[in-house]
Amino acid sequence: xxxxxxxxxxxxxxxxxxxxxxxxxxxxxxxxxxxxxxxxxxxxxxxxxxxxxxxxxxxxxxxxxxxxxxxxxxxxxxxxxxxxxxxxxxxxxxxxxxxxxxxxxxxxxxxxxxxxxxxxxxxxxxxxxxxxxxxxxxxxxxxxxxxxxxxxxxxxxxxxxxxxxxxxxxxxxxxxxxxxxxxxxxxxxxxxxxxxxxxxxxxxxxxxxxxxxxxxxxxxxxxxxxxxxxxxxxxxxxxxxxxxxxxxxxxxxxxxxxxxxxxxxxxxxxxxxxxxxxxxxxxxxxxxxxxxxxxxxxxxxxxxxxxxxxxxxxxxxxxxxxxxxxxxxxxxxxxxxxxxxxxxxxxxxxxxxxxxxxxxxxxxxxxxxxxxxxxxxxxxxxxxxxxxxxxxxxxxxxxxxxxxxxxxxxxxxxxxxxxxxxxxxxxxxxxxxxxxxxxxxxxxxxxxxxxxxxxxxxxxxxxxxxxxxxxxxxxxxxxxxxxxxxxxxxxxxxxxxxxxxxxxxxxxxxxxxxxxxxxx
Amino acid sequence: xxxxxxxxxxxxxxxxxxxxxxxxxxxxxxxxxxxxxxxxxxxxxxxxxxxxxxxxxxxxxxxxxxxxxxxxxxxxxxxxxxxxxxxxxxxxxxxxxxxxxxxxxxxxxxxxxxxxxxxxxxxxxxxxxxxxxxxxxxxxxxxxxxxxxxxxxxxxxxxxxxxxxxxxxxxxxxxxxxxxxxxxxxxxxxxxxxxxxxxxxxxxxxxxxxxxxxxxxxxxxxxxxxxxxxxxxxxxxxxxxxxxxxxxxxxxxxxxxxxxxxxxxxxxxxx
Numbered sequence: 001x002x003x004x005x006x007x008x009x010x011x012x013x014x015x016x017x018x019x020x021x022x023x024x025x026x027x028x029x030x031x032x033x034x035x036x037x038x039x040x041x042x043x044x045x046x047x048x049x050x051x052x053x054x055x056x057x058x059x060x061x062x063x064x065x066x067x068x069x070x071x072x073x074x075x076x077x078x079x080x081x082x083x084x085x086x087x088x089x090x091x092x093x094x095x096x097x098x099x100x101x102x103x104x105x106x107x108x109x110x111x112x113x114x115x116x117x118x119x120x121x122x123x124x125x126x127x128x129x130x131x132x133x134x135x136x137x138x139x140x141x142x143x144x145x146x147x148x149x150x151x152x153x154x155x156x157x158x159x160x161x162x163x164x165x166x167x168x169x170x171x172x173x174x175x176x177x178x179x180x181x182x183x184x185x186x187x188x189x190x191x192x193x194x195x196x197x198x199x200x201x202x203x204x205x206x207x208x209x210x211x212x213x214x215x216x217x218x219x220x221x222x223x224x225x226x227x228x229x230x231x232x233x234x235x236x237x238x239x240x241x242x243x244x245x246x247x248x249x250x251x252x253x254x255x256x257x258x259x260x261x262x263x264x265x266x267x268x269x270x271x272x273x274x275x276x277x278x279x280x281x282x283x284x285x286x287x288x289x290x291x292x293x294x295x296x297x298x299x300x301x302x303x304x305x306x307x308x309x310x311x312x313x314x315x316x317x318x319x320x321x322x323x324x325x326x327x328x329x330x331x332x333x334x335x336x337x338x339x340x341x342x343x344x345x346x347x348x349x350x351x352x353x354x355x356x357x358x359x360x361x362x363x364x365x366x367x368x369x370x371x372x373x374x375x376x377x378x379x380x381x382x383x384x385x386x387x388x389x390x391x392x393x394x395x396x397x398x399x400x401x402x403x404x405x406x407x408x409x410x411x412x413x414x415x416x417x418x419x420x421x422x423x424x425x426x427x428x429x430x431x432x433x434x435x436x437x438x439x440x441x442x443x444x445x446x447x448x449x450x451x452x453x454x455x456x457x458x459x460x461x462x463x464x465x466x467x468x469x470x471x472x473x474x475x476x477x478x479x480x481x482x483x484x485x486x487x488x489x490x491x492x493x494x495x496x497x498x499x500x501x502x503x504x505x506x507x508x509x510x511x512x513x514x515x516x517x518x519x520x
Numbered sequence: 521x522x523x524x525x526x527x528x529x530x531x532x533x534x535x536x537x538x539x540x541x542x543x544x545x546x547x548x549x550x551x552x553x554x555x556x557x558x559x560x561x562x563x564x565x566x567x568x569x570x571x572x573x574x575x576x577x578x579x580x581x582x583x584x585x586x587x588x589x590x591x592x593x594x595x596x597x598x599x600x601x602x603x604x605x606x607x608x609x610x611x612x613x614x615x616x617x618x619x620x621x622x623x624x625x626x627x628x629x630x631x632x633x634x635x636x637x638x639x640x641x642x643x644x645x646x647x648x649x650x651x652x653x654x655x656x657x658x659x660x661x662x663x664x665x666x667x668x669x670x671x672x673x674x675x676x677x678x679x680x681x682x683x684x685x686x687x688x689x690x691x692x693x694x695x696x697x698x699x700x701x702x703x704x705x706x707x708x709x710x711x712x713x714x715x716x717x718x719x720x721x722x723x724x725x726x727x728x729x730x731x732x733x734x735x736x737x738x739x740x741x742x743x744x745x746x747x748x749x750x751x752x753x754x755x756x757x758x759x760x761x762x763x764x765x766x767x768x769x770x771x772x773x774x775x776x777x778x779x780x781x782x783x784x785x786x787x788x789x790x791x
Binding site for chain 2: 002015180320367368370371374375377378379380382383385386387389391392393395396397398402408415501502505
């Protein structure tokens with residue numbers, strides 16, 4: 001009991017500090033506005049102080065709620081009364097801190113102290129909002145009430161769902177029944193059925209065809225970016241995820257692909273204006289050759305050394321592109337404009353067309369990456385990742401396979417680069433900063449090293465989610481960073497870790513019809 | 521007439537000032553089981569590493585069925601037909617047992633990456649043959665029920681056997697086992713001994729082992745070479761080695777007579 005109380009107190013204090021921190025950086029106000037957007041109500045108390053400041057109260061309640069949830073000690077299995085007390089203690093601790101802060105800034109504000117010199121997010125208006133447009137004392141009462149109330153509710157709700165409670169038992173029996181009825185095995189065997197599979201594929205295909213029409217050009221742009229990052233991620237996944245070579249200058253191949261395509265198709269500075277598809281092919285080839293040229297001298301390096309050398313390579317390419325030396329060739333810092341766009345039925349590609357093309361290429365990329373992974377080549381790569389020395393002594397020509405991984409990875413990047421340049425109709429050196437390499441590496445790591453669904457998921461989380469978080473404006477990166485940290489703690493192997501393939505022992509020659517399945 | 525599988529002539533390997541292997545001569549004949557023994561630090565593993573291409577010896581020559589191998593990269597040597605296991609088990613930990621053996625077969629497979637993307641008939645046939653062979657090997661080493669277990673999850677003994685299976689997967693002519701019974705209990709050791717003998721008879725390959733367990737060494741070897749301070753101090757069949765004065769000295773320290781006779785000899789650090 002003593003332990004749980006201590007825990008409640010500690011977490012209450014932590015949440016109190018976090019809440020104060022949110023107020024200091026102005027996040028509380030932004031979050032309240034967001035809640036308002038979601039719930040569809042606007043805090044109009046500034047117009048009429050009699051109206052409750054609902055959104056802020058909701059946010060306060062949420063904070064209290066989380067305090068209560070966190071304070072509940074799962075393994076202790078406390079009684080209902082104990083839970084009540086712990087929630088109360090945690091809420092009280094958090095509330096006292098917050099109230100102290102509110103009273104302080106409220107009264108100082110009333111005396112006309114301007115915080116904005118040091119805390120730009122804590123102007124008089126914001127403070128008025130934080131004290132619900134009333135007196136600090138009245139606001140303090142509300143904070144105490146809501147934080148403690150919701151903290152207790154939070155604790156009680158965890159208790160409600162914890163093992164042994166009636167709700168939990170009911171849920172479990174429900175789960176058992178439904179899962180038994182669904183029967184995972186039947187589902188799996190149904191998926192193996194050819195007709196079911198084809199039907200499913202048709203549904204997905206139809207969805208993929210119509211979605212770009214439905215969700216509009218803004219989402220086509222965002223999803224296009226996600227698709228380009230999936231392609232990049234697939235390529236880097238071959239290099240880092242499969243063969244285990246930490247290449248940090250991956251953006252170089254992306255840049256080379258984009259610039260090759262742009263220079264071959266734009267009217268300026270070379271006026272080649274080649275056939276688009278041919279240019280795309282050449283862009284892929286040039287990236288691949290760049291991969292070979294880079295790989296040959298450096299792939300004998302291992303681990304950290306390789307990372308540093310490739311890091312340098314990525315920057316060298318960007319700086320060369322924008323240098324005076326190559327201005328005649330690359331147009332320097334101005335970049336290349338009017339990059340060629342493909343035609344479809346005599347008309348310029350629309351955003352929908354691009355989306356379709358990108359989807360197709362992503363599918364093709366996934367197909368290639370998947371088949372490579374489960375082959376002699378893929379196994380050779382993974383063995384290199386696991387233990388390069390032994391892999392070589394087991395007969396794998398490690399150098400050749402590392403080069404191959406780099407070439408294929410570079411080809412993916414080249415393709416992504418060409419599409420990127422074409423879709424944006426522009427390409428400039430600042431599109432290819434180190435951050436691109438880091439982002440792609442994050443896509444691979446967050447998704448799960450070597451995992452293909454992981455790459456897709458990672459690209460959505462890293463490129464799609466920031467767009468969804470656009471509402472948070474200034475706090476977007478903050479929220480995003482926090483999310484990444486939490487995710488890596490909760491799922492250190494990535495969102496969708498790789499699973500090793502299962503092999504089925506081939507039947508003896510005389511009884512072909514009954515394959516023996518080998519179970520673990 | 522039996523051919524010489526491995527011919528080691530005047531091989532010397534130095535690490536800075538330390539001469540780990542010092543002018544060793546050794547001939548291993550085909551289809552034999554030979555052991556290399558010696559106190560810790562005698563240069564046994566270094567000699568293994570020279571033969572399998574991990575180290576290039578400074579001097580001397582190593583021939584594998586009359587073809588020189590010194591200086592070749594390890595994957596070429598593996599391709600020629602020398603496979604090995606390691607003193608401290610080195611499996612591909614994240615890969616399953618089957619996959620480890622499939623990697624072992626790498627050098628005997630030929631499909632290119634393009635074929636694996638296209639899934640052409642040759643690739644599919646090779647792949648299914650390889651998987652069938654992998655299961656055969658798993659059965660041979662008794663790991664069939666652990667086929668899909670990642671290597672790091674296997675029990676110790678199973679890891680040793682899987683490493684053996686991986687080495688066998690490349691269809692070697694010579695198999696070099698570095699302390700195959702290290703860390704095993706007497707029962708497992710006996711099984712391993714029987715297994716090594718069966719291996720030689722059924723697969724008809726040449727086996728060289730490094731081993732500290734004298735029951736294993738005396739039980740399975742037809743020929744024993746003893747190294748001490750990088751030098752080969754004795755060679756012969758088990759009975760000869762057991763009665764060899766220099767071998768006894770190397771292991772137990774010199775007798776009083778020996779100390780008087782050979783004062784210059786350094787004091788062995790293992791004593």
